[in-house]
Amino acid sequence: MERRLATRMQDLQTSDIREILKVAVSSSMISLAGGLPTPEVFPVDELADITREVLELDGPAALQYSTTEGDAELRQAIADRMARVLSIKANADEVLITSGSQQGLDLLGKAFLDKDDAVLCESPTYLGALSAFQAYQPKFVQIPTDDEGMRLEHLAERLADTPRVKLIYVVPDFQNPTGRCWSLERRQGLLDLARRHDAIVVEDCPYAEIRFEGEPIPPLKSLDLDDRVIFLGTFSKIFCPGMRLGWTIARREILEKLVLVKQGADLHTATLTQRQVFRFMTRYGFRAIIEQVRDIYRRRRDVMVQTLDQELPPGTRRTHPCGGLFVWLELPPEIDARIVLKKCLEVDVAFVPGGGFFPNGGHENTIRLNFSAMPEDRIEEGVRRLAAVLRREMEMEPAVAIGAWQ
Amino acid sequence: MERRLATRMQDLQTSDIREILKVAVSSSMISLAGGLPTPEVFPVDELADITREVLELDGPAALQYSTTEGDAELRQAIADRMARVLSIKANADEVLITSGSQQGLDLLGKAFLDKDDAVLCESPTYLGALSAFQAYQPKFVQIPTDDEGMRLEHLAERLADTPRVKLIYVVPDFQNPTGRCWSLERRQGLLDLARRHDAIVVEDCPYAEIRFEGEPIPPLKSLDLDDRVIFLGTFSKIFCPGMRLGWTIARREILEKLVLVKQGADLHTATLTQRQVFRFMTRYGFRAIIEQVRDIYRRRRDVMVQTLDQELPPGTRRTHPCGGLFVWLELPPEIDARIVLKKCLEVDVAFVPGGGFFPNGGHENTIRLNFSAMPEDRIEEGVRRLAAVLRREMEMEPAVAIGAWQ
Numbered sequence: 033m034e035r036r037l038a039t040r041m042q043d044l045q046t047s048d049i050r051e052i053l054k055v056a057v058s059s060s061m062i063s064l065a066g067g068l069p070t071p072e073v074f075p076v077d078e079l080a081d082i083t084r085e086v087l088e089l090d091g092p093a094a095l096q097y098s099t100t101e102g103d104a105e106l107r108q109a110i111a112d113r114m115a116r117v118l119s120i121k122a123n124a125d126e127v128l129i130t131s132g133s134q135q136g137l138d139l140l141g142k143a144f145l146d147k148d149d150a151v152l153c154e155s156p157t158y159l160g161a162l163s164a165f166q167a168y169q170p171k172f173v174q175i176p177t178d179d180e181g182m183r184l185e186h187l188a189e190r191l192a193d194t195p196r197v198k199l200i201y202v203v204p205d206f207q208n209p210t211g212r213c214w215s216l217e218r219r220q221g222l223l224d225l226a227r228r229h230d231a232i233v234v235e236d237c238p239y240a241e242i243r244f245e246g247e248p249i250p251p252l253k254s255l256d257l258d259d260r261v262i263f264l265g266t267f268s269k270i271f272c273p274g275m276r277l278g279w280t281i282a283r284r285e286i287l288e289k290l291v292l293v294k295q296g297a298d299l300h301t302a303t304l305t306q307r308q309v310f311r312f313m314t315r316y317g318f319r320a321i322i323e324q325v326r327d328i329y330r331r332r333r334d335v336m337v338q339t340l341d342q343e344l345p346p347g348t349r350r351t352h353p354c355g356g357l358f359v360w361l362e363l364p365p366e367i368d369a370r371i372v373l374k375k376c377l378e379v380d381v382a383f384v385p386g387g388g389f390f391p392n393g394g395h396e397n398t399i400r401l402n403f404s405a406m407p408e409d410r411i412e413e414g415v416r417r418l419a420a421v422l423r424r425e426m427e428m429e430p431a432v433a434i435g436a437w438q
Numbered sequence: 439m440e441r442r443l444a445t446r447m448q449d450l451q452t453s454d455i456r457e458i459l460k461v462a463v464s465s466s467m468i469s470l471a472g473g474l475p476t477p478e479v480f481p482v483d484e485l486a487d488i489t490r491e492v493l494e495l496d497g498p499a500a501l502q503y504s505t506t507e508g509d510a511e512l513r514q515a516i517a518d519r520m521a522r523v524l525s526i527k528a529n530a531d532e533v534l535i536t537s538g539s540q541q542g543l544d545l546l547g548k549a550f551l552d553k554d555d556a557v558l559c560e561s562p563t564y565l566g567a568l569s570a571f572q573a574y575q576p577k578f579v580q581i582p583t584d585d586e587g588m589r590l591e592h593l594a595e596r597l598a599d600t601p602r603v604k605l606i607y608v609v610p611d612f613q614n615p616t617g618r619c620w621s622l623e624r625r626q627g628l629l630d631l632a633r634r635h636d637a638i639v640v641e642d643c644p645y646a647e648i649r650f651e652g653e654p655i656p657p658l659k660s661l662d663l664d665d666r667v668i669f670l671g672t673f674s675k676i677f678c679p680g681m682r683l684g685w686t687i688a689r690r691e692i693l694e695k696l697v698l699v700k701q702g703a704d705l706h707t708a709t710l711t712q713r714q715v716f717r718f719m720t721r722y723g724f725r726a727i728i729e730q731v732r733d734i735y736r737r738r739r740d741v742m743v744q745t746l747d748q749e750l751p752p753g754t755r756r757t758h759p760c761g762g763l764f765v766w767l768e769l770p771p772e773i774d775a776r777i778v779l780k781k782c783l784e785v786d787v788a789f790v791p792g793g794g795f796f797p798n799g800g801h802e803n804t805i806r807l808n809f810s811a812m813p814e815d816r817i818e819e820g821v822r823r824l825a826a827v828l829r830r831e832m833e834m835e836p837a838v839a840i841g842a843w844q
Contacts, residue, residue, distance in 0.1 A: 036604060036638065038574070044698045071498030079501070079710075080490040087486045092477030095485070095678035131537055131704040138703045142573055146444045155566045163702035168444070168547055174506055198442060232442065272501035274709030289443060292450050296569040297544045297703070298537040303680030304485075400564060 040272065059392075062414035066383040067208060067357050068405040073324045075273050075348050077318060079308065085315075086307045094307045100295045102129025102279075103306040109313050110265070110279050118240060119254040120263065122281045128290050131301045133238060133266040133278035138282075139290045139297065140262065142320065143169045148399050149198040150167060152190055154182055156360075156389030156398070158208045158236060161201055170198070170225055172391035179351070181214030184221040191229040200233045201224060204252060205240035207358025209400035211391045213354060216249050221250060232286075233261045241322050243355035244330040259283040267309060269357075270318045270325070276328035277301065277309050329357065332403040332411055339412045343419030345426050361399040367425055369399045372418075375425070380419045449572050453689060464786075468820035471788040473614060473763050474811040479730045481677050484722060485714065492713045492720075500713045504685070506701045507693075508535025508685075509656060509712040515719050516671070521672070523659040524646060526669065528687045534696050537707045538598045539644060539684035540673040543570035545696045545703065546605065546640060546668065546686075551576045554654050555604040558596055560588055562766075562795030564614045564642060567607055576604070578797035587620030590627045597635040606639045610658060611646035612762025615795045615806035619760060622655050629658060633667055638692075639667045646673050647728055649761035650736035665689040676731070676762075683707065683715050735763065738809040738817055745818045749825030751832050766792065767805040773831055775805045781827045787820045 055157040086094050101107065107124040130136045137160065145168035153161070155174035162172070173190050175182045181204065191197060203221070204214040214222075226233050235252040253263040266278035267427070280290060294300070336359055340350050344361075351360045363369065370386035377385065386398025401418075403411055492500050505605025507513065513530040520526040536542045540788055543566065551557070551574035559567070561580035568578070579596050581588045587610065597603060608628070610620040620628075632639050641658045672684035686696060700706070746756050747776040750767075756765040769775065775791035782789065809817055809822075 036550060038548065038550055038555075040552075041549060041695060043703070046698060047558050059581045066503070068503055071502050072634075074501040076497055076501065083489040084486040087482045092480040093480055095480040095482070095677045095680040097472070097674075131708075135704045142444065143447060144442060144444055146446075147445075160702075160705070161491055167699065167702055174705075245474055268503075272492040272710075274501040275706040276704060276706070289447060289450075292447075292452065293573065296450070296540075296566075298541045298682060299566070300682070302537075302682040302708060302711055304678075305711065341761045382622045436540075 040167050040169050042168060042375070044163070061380050061382055062410050062416070063382045063405060064401045064403070064411070064414050065384050066372075066405060067402055069269055069357075070325070070328055070404055073321050073328070075312070075316065075321065078312065082308055082311050082315065083304075085152055086304065086311050090418045092229040094304050098300050098303045098306075099126075100291050100300045102127070102301060103303070103310060106306050106310040106313075107279075109310055113313070114265070114281065118237075118251050120251060120281065121254075126281055126284060126287055128280045128282070128287055128294065129301050129306060130180055130278045130280055130294070130300060132266040132268065132273075132276040133236065133280075134164060135294070135297070136264040136278055137161050137236070138167070139293045141165045141168040141170075141299075142293045143286075143289045144198045144232070149193045149196045149354060152187065152194070152197060152200045154202055154207065155389070156209055156386060156395065157201065158203055159388050161236065162391050164415070165201075174390065174392060177212070179212055181218035182222060184218060184225065187222065188225055191225055191231065197229070197231055200231050201236065202233065202252070203238075203247070205237060206353055206358075207240065208239070208356070209358050209384070209386060210360040211351050211353025211356050211358045212360075213249065219249065219252055223255055223257075223261075227258060231260070234264065235261050236264045238264075239356040241270055242325060242329060242357070244326055244333065246354050252382060253281060254388060255430055262286060270322050270399070271312070275305055275309060277305055324429045329404050332406070332408055333359070335408045335411050336401065336403045336415060339415040340419070343416055345419070345423045347426060348422065355389065357402055357404040359401045359403060361401065363399065363422065364426060365397050365398040367422070368396045372399070372421055372425055375421045376418055379417045379421065381414045381421075384417065445698075446573050446575050449575060450478045450569070454660050467786050467788055468805045468816050468823070469788045469811060470809070470817070470820050470824070471790050472753065472782050472811060473808055475675055475679055476731070476734055478812055479727050481656075481718070481722070481727065483571045485720065488714055488717050488721065489710075490719050492710065494608075496713055500710050502709060504706050504709045506697050506706045507531075507584040508533070508707060509709070509716060512712050512716040513720075515716055519719070520687065524643075524657050526657060526687065532687055532690060532693055532780065534686045534688070534693055534700065535707050535712060536686055536700070537704060538568060538679075538682040539642065539670040539686075540566055541700070541703070542670040542684055542686040543642070544573070545566050545699045546572045547574040547576075548606075548699045548703075549692075549695045550604045550638070555602045555607050557594065557607055558600070559604060559607045559797070560609065560613065562615055562792060562801065563607065563797070564609055567642065571607075579603075580798060583616070583618070585618055587618070587624035589629060590624060590631065593628065594631055597631055597637065603635070603637055606637050607642065608639065608658070609642045609645075611643060611655070612648065612759055612764075614645070614762070615764050615790070615792060617757050617759025617762050617764040618766075619655065625655065625658055625661060627664075629661055629667075633664060637666070640670065641667050642670045644670075644672045646761040648731060648735060648738060648763070650732055652760050659687060663826055668692060670841070677715065677718070677730050681711055681715060683711055692719070698797045725750055735810050738812070738814055739765070741814045741817050742807065742809045742821060744823070745821040749822055751825070751829045753832060754828065763810040765809060767807065769803040769805065769828065770832060771803050773828070774802050776802060776832055778805070778824075778827055781831070782824055785823045785827065787823045789824065
């Protein structure tokens with residue numbers, strides 16, 4: 033069997049996230065693992081009404097094959113909304129509807145990456161991007177980061193000395209897994225460097241609208257003077273993830289290639305789903321959901337960071353996310369988060385060990401904690417249990433330093 | 439720009455089907471081009487009810503992230519239905535839910551094909567499979583066919599002399615584009631040869647249930663004693679294509695690899711769509727739709743073949759489909775179907791020139807005609823206009839032979 037498979041399958045392994053999601057389904061489990069949005073905001077009743085309306089108005093056309101690019105009205109509505117809420121100027125014909133932004137990543141990998149091409153990414157970076165790109169066997173070059181984003185001196189060096197750089201992949205707003213948000217200076221610096229090296233930038237932007245405090249920082253795409261940024265958006269965090277609806281914004285020349293790739297991949301994204309989301313957008317919009325989500329996640333984030341600060345033993349550090357779904361922990365280098373996870377699962381607490389977010393390995397002393405999926409009391413209890421496990425693990429280790437990345 | 443793209447993009451070109459679908463949207467056009475199912479059978483009202491029911495019963499879970507393999511109840515229902523209607527024995531955990539069977543093709547390409555691996559296929563073969571596989575840069579080896587399927591002596595030779603055969607890809611029932619159906623003997627012969635050469639067979643089966651006359655012939659998968667057949671199914675022709683829902687049946691070992699690949703491609707197929715189809719299956723089933731579709735397509739096929747037989751000039755041949763959506767024409771070798779198409783479009787008739795269905799080129803004297811999408815009077819008028827164009831084109835050509843492949 034193995035000998036029949038494509039060589040790329042050697043690199044594709046079952047991910048932590050996947051295995052963890054499997055264990056985290058029992059009702060007694062406190063899951064700080066997956067990245068599930070809180071379901072209480074999903075507009076269940078409204079969608080039933082919307083669906084009837086779509087089917088009455090559009091009739092069988094809502095159930096027929098449609099174009100690969102996506103529903104024309106939905107593409108226009110997304111272009112309009114992006115201009116309004118993120119100051120991104122794009123025409124409808126620069127918007128491609130995808131089956132979640134995950135599909136956007138896969139299409140980009142297929143269109144751009146030959147074996148051993150280089151993808152420059154943050155260290156750590158989003159696991160789903162790794163699993164999409166890995167199928168095309170690139171080399172990942174990890175650029176060190178701090179609380180303001182990629183460290184640009186390292187990015188400049190790698191752009192200069194890495195052969196065959198095809199894509200710079202970044203999640204500037206409330207990144208998965210760290211929750212960190214790039215400063216405006218770093219965003220502009222990245223674009224300057226990309227321009228100087230004529231590199232294409234992929235901006236994965238699922239969380240920008242889930243900001244709890246502080247002023248929004250413009251997306252790279254809104255600062256993109258020479259159309260070198262490819263922007264990935266999704267309805268998963270501002271509406272419902274199970275609809276699997278996202279979009280890619282890119283200049284026509286690139287978009288046309290992505291359309292060709294998508295045609296072979298799934299012909300088009302479901303017609304009815306696109307019509308449902310279009311009607312929901314025009315009828316209700318996403319503001320009410322986003323406001324609810326911000327409020328719920330802000331309170332959950334507060335409980336998580338407060339409990340972490342009270343309970344975590346010295347020698348651990350955390351990020352302080354001003355939005356998004358995740359907090360990132362760094363443990364003393366001697367501690368293996370996979371062993372911590374095993375012990376936590378025994379006390380019904382799940383999280384994602386951070387090592388998987390580093391494509392070239394290492395960093396096994398890191399942890400991603402999700403605060404979007406559990407109520408506050410469960411988060412508090414989960415963090416207490418995690419901290420107790422950590423204290424026992426670290427008892428025999430020398431204390432290092434205490435502090436929070438701010 | 440071009441230099442940045444992956445080398446695979448050199449092979450991916452806009453397809454005839456796509457361009458034709460674009461021109462065929464005007465209301466005056468008689469389109470014998472696309473493969474659109476007739477929309478009058480789409481259960482529009484029932485789906486509105488079903489959607490409300492799903493949302494009431496499942497609540498937010500119908501809108502949340504779900505597993506890559508697909509909805510457990512839907513997988514079981516598909517396994518049960520495949521056993522009942524096609525005598526295919528599979529467990530639910532051998533069923534993967536995909537975003538249309540087109541995605542199944544893409545996942546198979548990604549899991550199995552390295553550059554220059556060989557895919558053995560019928561000549562002609564389904565264009566969508568070519569566009570899915572082409573992204574992985576295989577060599578296509580075309581096996582000559584006749585009205586009973588692949589000519590097995592040619593298949594045996596190519597299996598013996600072709601290096602790196604990864605997949606044998608076939609559409610045994612009412613193939614797109616020819617409408618032909620393999621005999622039982624050829625099916626068994628193919629499986630014998632596959633066994634002898636230890637080859638994996640991909641059976642793409644969208645049309646088997648759309649049979650107008652004669653006894654059903656068992657799918658390869660139902661005759662598959664050693665689990666070497668991967669079966670692709672879809673709801674597109676027995677329900678609604680715009681839902682983009684299909685399934686792949688394969689032994690666990692292969693299915694697990696496909697799940698890994700799908701995870702990177704789109705995480706999972708839309709949760710709500712899966713729940714809608716599951717509830718529709720259990721509440722209504724597909725029998726009523728299939729009976730309607732058979733009746734409508736049979737009458738349309740009859741009008742098409744009768745008009746063809748009355749109108750076509752000598753020297754042309756056609757297939758006689760006992761099911762499915764397509765009739766295939768072979769013109770005298772001097773006639774170029776692309777030129778015929780241009781002239782037909784001037785009189786508002788569209789079809790797909792057959793050359794695109796041959797991955798290694800040639801055969802420009804062939805035509806695929808669709809009979810599922812137009813009412814009978816339009817089919818009759820469209821075929822008359824096509825025949826008139828053909829007669830003018832062939833006027834200066836020597837007559838060859840008249841006949842229908844039966």
